[in-house]
Amino acid sequence: MSLSDFVSWFQSHNGVVDTTAIEIVDLPASEGYRGAVALKDIPEGHTVFSIPRTLVLSTRTSQLPNRFGEVPWRGFGLHEGWSGLMLCMMWEAALGAQSKWGPYFDIMPSTFDTPMFWNDIDLAELQGTSVVEKLGREQANKDYNEKVIPAMQSRPDLFNQEDISTRYSLETFHIMGSRILSRSFTLEKTDDAAEKDAHDDDVGNTSIGSAMDVDSGQNASHPHSDDAHAEGEDAHAQEEEGGSDDEEEVAAEVVMIPYADILNARYQTENVKLFYEPDCLRMVSTKPIKAGDQIWNTYGDLPNSELLRGFGHVDYLLLATGGRGNPGDVAELRADLIVQSLGNVSQADMEARIDWWLEEGGEDVFVLELPASREAVELPPDLLAFTRLISVDEDWARAQRKSTPPKPKADAATLHILHDALGKRLALYPTTLAEDEALEAAMDALSLNQRHALIVRMGEKRVLELVRARVAELLAAADKGDNKSKRKAESGPENGRKKRKE
Known part of the structure; x- marks a missing residue:
């Protein structure tokens, strides 16, 4: 299907597009393959297109959950995570022209450059990064085999059993998961829908929450995302981002929104935002857009x-801290690396401290952010508090008495531990930042996957090295202060009196 055919389908289902202002175009692979450009100067506050709610694809608008039945749907666990939506998408795609969304599936990508589809050699380029452990392939395979396959086998009237190895294959399941991961939005239900869900979870009206970029107000503040693209392939790890309890299930759902998901994104470049109204979703310009942009x-x-x-x-932009990369880059420091930097500790006592921390709402992974400048490096307060909790007996005892974590104090002992932990974290990569920068100079000779992996690991290493350098500076100052205090104590009044007596 051509893009013009898709637009015609969209308009035939009450989608509205300002065709004088916007056009979907094919782009070079480096720019996202497909996107939308302005055909003329667009003023701020202009609606470039709108989507009726009836055209949103979700487990609420697809007929599959209703035909399957709420009780068996929940019995197979299809209401948890993203497995239900992935099954709905496979079912709708298998219907072809009989599905309302048939033309929508025709323009969706079927191949992806995401690490989910990389081979082992390319994945090795990401060793040490936070990417591989979050792919969720094993959990997705488990959900497919333990939830989706039994559900399909139980309803041969809905799923042609001969099609399971083709239209409903594991590969197709992964493709649908990647489509959700890369193109989905998160909808938050209206009060009316939430009240209805107290009696019936099958159908309900929804309102937009933040995912790619959505707002319920007419005067939006700067766009913000809650990372609804968390774990599309992992129907349980999903819940790392969205939660899994019934209350959160009622509060939000992941959906596919035709046309809106074609737009690309780049760091702090957004110029439109999706707003909702009772019957539709409107994509509105948030700043003037020049023709051709x-x-x-x-x-x-x-x-x-x-x-x-x-x-x-990946984003590959000039950085205020030097080099090129993504100004939003982060690095993760796991709690176990901090524990390892303590040396000999009582395992039972350490488990008690960590359990207390987690029960109080603390995290076991600490996020370090790329600073705006080398001088602006900050140590996360929760990282300092956790380090003191597991290393200072007095702070641990006080935390138990007062049910509050230690104060985030960066004393010399805490800094020593963090400096060592950050060194351990950097050692998880098979290459150093200097070695990667040498590869960067000849990056054109690398494959696309190798280039992407290089840019990702360089970004994480820059964060870690900047933070470790800051810790070293603070540690040097703390050690200097301790030595000065020690010398002052050694030459204090008491020693002075002894000298006068002599």
């Missing part, structure tokens, strides 16, 4: 590790 939505200024994992691309 691309129309950008936002994924929430994600780091390159998340852009690559979810979308198969």
Whole structure:
């Protein structure tokens, strides 16, 4: 199907497009393959297109859950995570022209540059990064075999059993998951829908929450994303982002929105935002857009590790701290590396401290952000508090008494531990930042996957090295202060009196 055929289908289902202002175009692979450009100067506040709610694809608008039945749907666990939506998408796609969304599936990508589809050699290029452990392939395979296959086998009237190895294959399941991961939005239900869900979870009206970029107000603030593109392939790890309890299930759902998901994104470049109204969703310009410029939505200024994992691309921009990369890059420091930097500790006592931390709502992975400048490096307060909790007996005892974490104090002992932990974190990569920068100079000779992996790991290493350098500076100052205090104590009044007596 051509793009013009898709637009015609969209308009025939009450989708509205200002065809004088916007056009979908094919783009070079480096720019996202497909996107939308302005045909003329677009003023701020202009609606470039709108989508009726009836055209949103979800487990609420697809007929499959209703025909399957709520009780068996929940019995197979299809209401949890994204497996239900992935099954709905496979079912709708298998219907072809009989599905309302047939033309929508015709223009969706079937191949992806995301690491989910990389071979082992290319995946090895990401060793040490936070990407590989978040792919969720094993969990997705488990969900397919333990939830989706039994559900399909139980309803031969809905699923042609001969099609399971083709239209409903594991590969197709992964493709649908990657489509969700790279193109989905999150909808939050209206009060009316939430009240209805107290009695019936099958059908309900919804309102837009933040995913790619959505707002319920007419005067939006700067776009923000809650990373709804979290774990599309992993129907349980999903819940790392969206939660899995019934209350959160009622509060939000992941959906596919035709036309809106064609827009690309780049760090702090967004110029449109999706707003909702009772019957439709409107994509509105948030600033003037020049004719010929691309129309950008936002994924929430994600780091390159998340852009690559979810979308198969990275941002490669000039950085205030030097070099090129993504200004939103982060690095993760696991709690176990901090524990390892303590030396000999009682395992039972350490488990008690960590359990207390987690029960109080603390995280076991600490996110370090790329600073705006080398002088602006900050140590996360929760990282300092956790380090003191597990290393200072007095702080641990006080935390138990007062049910509050230690104060985030960066004393010499804490800094020593963090400096060692950051060194351990950097050692997880098979290459150093200097070695990667040498590869960067000849990056044109690398494959696309190798280039993306290089840019991702360089971004993480820059964060880690900047933070470790800052810790070293603070540690030097703390050690200097301790030595000065020690010398002062040694030459204090008491020693002075002894000298006078002599």
